[in-house]
Amino acid sequence: MLEEKLSLEGKTIVITGGGTGLGREMTLAMASAGADLVIASRRIGPIDEVAQAARDMGRRAITVSTDVTDTSQVAALMERALDEYGKVDVLLNNAGIVRGKGAEAIWDISDEDWRIGIDTNMSSAFFCSRAIAKHMVERGQGKIINVSSGFGYRGGRDNYMYAVGKGGIVQLTRTLATSLSRHGITSTCIVPGFLPTTGTDESNITLPRGDFIPIGRVGRPSELGAVAVFLASPGSDYMNGEAFAIDGGGLAGGVAPTGYAPEIPLEI
Numbered sequence: 001m002l003e004e005k006l007s008l009e010g011k012t013i014v015i016t017g018g019g020t021g022l023g024r025e026m027t028l029a030m031a032s033a034g035a036d037l038v039i040a041s042r043r044i045g046p047i048d049e050v051a052q053a054a055r056d057m058g059r060r061a062i063t064v065s066t067d068v069t070d071t072s073q074v075a076a077l078m079e080r081a082l083d084e085y086g087k088v089d090v091l092l093n094n095a096g097i098v099r100g101k102g103a104e105a106i107w108d109i110s111d112e113d114w115r116i117g118i119d120t121n122m123s124s125a126f127f128c129s130r131a132i133a134k135h136m137v138e139r140g141q142g143k144i145i146n147v148s149s150g151f152g153y154r155g156g157r158d159n160y161m162y163a164v165g166k167g168g169i170v171q172l173t174r175t176l177a178t179s180l181s182r183h184g185i186t187s188t189c190i191v192p193g194f195l196p197t198t199g200t201d202e203s204n205i206t207l208p209r210g211d212f213i214p215i216g217r218v219g220r221p222s223e224l225g226a227v228a229v230f231l232a233s234p235g236s237d238y239m240n241g242e243a244f245a246i247d248g249g250g251l252a253g254g255v256a257p258t259g260y261a262p263e264i265p266l267e268i
């Protein structure tokens, strides 16, 4: 009974950015829970490798090279998913740029930098959701899962497109929930804290060390797998419009540190 609630058997899941980092771990976990997959990102190599691993587990998996900032490519991705499987049960909007150009003074950010950052970290989730929402409404069911960040809740010093985009993801989740759940579609959001990946390795933003995190260590990307499975599964059917942090308690004490806080001894 519980296993049934957590099973993804027979579910078709579209995931963006599923070839590397957190997306890779979530894709493999969802495959192990029974999902059939459509894996998208710009590079084909990483997603092909993950798709092969899913097929080795006995799942169906296809890859579609897609730039999620390009709405015609997003439309083609959803068409390909529907041609292959006839339905999409879950959309997991994971693609994002952690690296990009990193922290920069506001006056050095060009219009193009802003647009690429916001398009990748926020608009892409809107584009993908928009492209599949009507199909989900027609079926009267579907789940949209977005990926925000701790930076969706706190300012990031000189980190405009990431923090603003990820904050927008939280609001997109709420707005999808309030708009689409009367049609049977729920929307939730995963809020990772710091789980080092090549994406974070290559960023030049200041990242928290384990000693800022109540659990006392950074996360492991594989720890996101079970969260994705749960939010994609019938077990989470009554969860809607909410964001779920997986951050070792990083946000539990509030949104600080932003990098500006004075050093105050916390032990009394």
Ligand SMILES: NC(=O)c1ccc[n+]([C@@H]2O[C@H](COP(=O)([O-])OP(=O)(O)OC[C@H]3O[C@@H](n4cnc5c(N)ncnc54)[C@H](OP(=O)(O)O)[C@@H]3O)[C@@H](O)[C@H]2O)c1
Pocket: 016, 017, 018, 019, 020, 021, 022, 023, 040, 041, 042, 043, 044, 066, 067, 068, 069, 094, 095, 096, 097, 098, 120, 147, 148, 149, 150, 191, 192, 193, 194, 195, 196, 197, 198, 199, 200
């Ligand atoms: N790791 C963390 O600690 C952490 C913390 C908070 C939030 N997050 C979020 O978690 C998600 C995954 O991050 P990660 O750490 O796993 O980094 P990552 O390994 O760099 O993964 C990002 C993925 O997004 C894809 N992507 C980027 N731009 C794209 C585009 N325009 N079109 C299609 N795909 C695109 C990349 O593939 P291609 O380059 O091949 O397109 C890549 O597979 C991101 O949304 C990130 O903001 C991560």
